[in-house]
Amino acid sequence: xxxxxxxxxxxxxxxxxxxxxxxxxxxxxxxxxxxxxxxxxxxxxxxxxxxxxxxxxxxxxxxxxxxxxxxxxxxxxxxxxxxxxxxxxxxxxxxxxxxxxxxxxxxxxxxxxxxxxxxxxxxxxxxxxxxxxxxxxxxxxxxxxxxxxxxxxxxxxxxxxxxxxxxxxxxxxxxxxxxxxxxxxxxxxxxxxxxxxxxxxxxxxxxxxxxxxxxxxxxxxxxxxxxxxxxxxxxxxxxxxxxxxxxxxxxxxxxxxxxxxxxxxxxxxxxxxxxxxxxxxxxxxxxxxxxxxxxxxxxxxxxxxxxxxxxxxxxxxxxxxxxxxxxxxxxxxxxx
Amino acid sequence: xxxxxxxxxxxxxxxxxxxxxxxxxxxxxxxxxxxxxxxxxxxxxxxxxxxxx
Numbered sequence: 001x002x003x004x005x006x007x008x009x010x011x012x013x014x015x016x017x018x019x020x021x022x023x024x025x026x027x028x029x030x031x032x033x034x035x036x037x038x039x040x041x042x043x044x045x046x047x048x049x050x051x052x053x054x055x056x057x058x059x060x061x062x063x064x065x066x067x068x069x070x071x072x073x074x075x076x077x078x079x080x081x082x083x084x085x086x087x088x089x090x091x092x093x094x095x096x097x098x099x100x101x102x103x104x105x106x107x108x109x110x111x112x113x114x115x116x117x118x119x120x121x122x123x124x125x126x127x128x129x130x131x132x133x134x135x136x137x138x139x140x141x142x143x144x145x146x147x148x149x150x151x152x153x154x155x156x157x158x159x160x161x162x163x164x165x166x167x168x169x170x171x172x173x174x175x176x177x178x179x180x181x182x183x184x185x186x187x188x189x190x191x192x193x194x195x196x197x198x199x200x201x202x203x204x205x206x207x208x209x210x211x212x213x214x215x216x217x218x219x220x221x222x223x224x225x226x227x228x229x230x231x232x233x234x235x236x237x238x239x240x241x242x243x244x245x246x247x248x249x250x251x252x253x254x255x256x257x258x259x260x261x262x263x264x265x266x267x268x269x270x271x272x273x274x275x276x277x278x279x280x281x282x283x284x285x286x287x288x289x290x291x292x293x294x295x296x297x298x299x300x301x302x303x304x305x306x307x308x309x310x311x312x313x314x315x316x317x318x319x320x321x322x323x324x325x326x327x328x329x330x331x332x333x334x335x336x
Numbered sequence: 337x338x339x340x341x342x343x344x345x346x347x348x349x350x351x352x353x354x355x356x357x358x359x360x361x362x363x364x365x366x367x368x369x370x371x372x373x374x375x376x377x378x379x380x381x382x383x384x385x386x387x388x389x
Contacts, residue, residue: 047357050361056351056358110342117344
């Protein structure tokens with residue numbers, strides 16, 4: 001059972017998806033449903049492993065292209081609608097034991113191209129207004145399958161956090177005729193203390209306003225709105241800085257670092273969003289090697305985050321872990 | 337040579353329950369398959385776990 005129920009207190013949709021209770025939970029490594037089906041073995045989601053990257057519809061989706069009618073009736077106060085949308089799983093590698101941080105930058109470059117392809121294809125569906133690319137990594141985040149993978153949700157509306165950002169960007173543009181994130185980037189380059197890494201096209205920043213101790217953002221230096229707006233050079237540079245950030249995360253405590261990664265792009269509802277600016281945000285839940293930051297009363301109930309650390313100090317810690325990204329392909333050294 | 341000269345190949349199949357699955361592979365201009373996985377393997381279970389987590 002899946003449907004969208006309106007929360008009139010916050011003015012936002014909540015998805016019920018009861019079938020997700022049945023999804024596979026932390027199976028043993030030799031019973032991974034995301035590994036390719038082996039000869040004589042149990043059937044998995046992927047019938048073969050001769051691929052670079054695989055994308056498929058989630059078996060336990062909260063949004064579906066052809067959803068069932070809601071099980072409850074709408075009222076004026078409580079609108080209900082079918083949970084129409086798409087939920088995709090993106091497998092980063094056939095190798096169960098890899099992670100995106102361990103993949104060569106060339107593989108991440110391919111992944112960026114696949115993400116752009118999915119943004120284009122899902123964004124063309126008439127019932128989709130926002131394509132959200134993300135990854136939950138690590139049991140600390142609640143991941144139920146270890147095989148390296150991310151997800152894509154194609155929403156039939158613009159989700160609340162994106163709507164808030166759009167409102168802020170629009171207001172800033174209205175009052176200054178400048179892009180909010182271009183101004184943030186200028187401020188960060190002036191301060192320098194929170195810059196973790198940069199290349200020709202992107203900067204990785206632990207922002208002034210970080211809510212998580214190691215929250216890291218990737219900002220494009222050029223003003224554009226989506227993956228599909230990037231040149232090939234920018235695609236390579238995004239793969240490079242992605243690898244830089246992930247390796248720094250892993251080296252920080254010498255563990256496979258848990259995080260949520262979210263990609264903020266323009267909506268695909270046919271409106272103009274020239275004032276918006278593409279960026280990626282990472283929210284790692286660790287505040288030290290073995291301590292988690294929990295979203296407790298203030299964060300969850302009031303929406304005010306309390307960061308127990310100074311962004312300037314945490315940026316320096318991550319900056320110390322930055323390593324050079326080496327491209328193996330002979331034709332791609334300009335992105336090294 | 338631009339990396340974008342690697343051609344994306346998409347092969348879509350439909351699973352038994354009607355869901356789609358898309359295999360993405362990349363091909364160099366000379367037609368060779370371009371593979372950059374960290375551990376290109378034919379048996380996904382044969383790899384050893386390099387992660388510390």
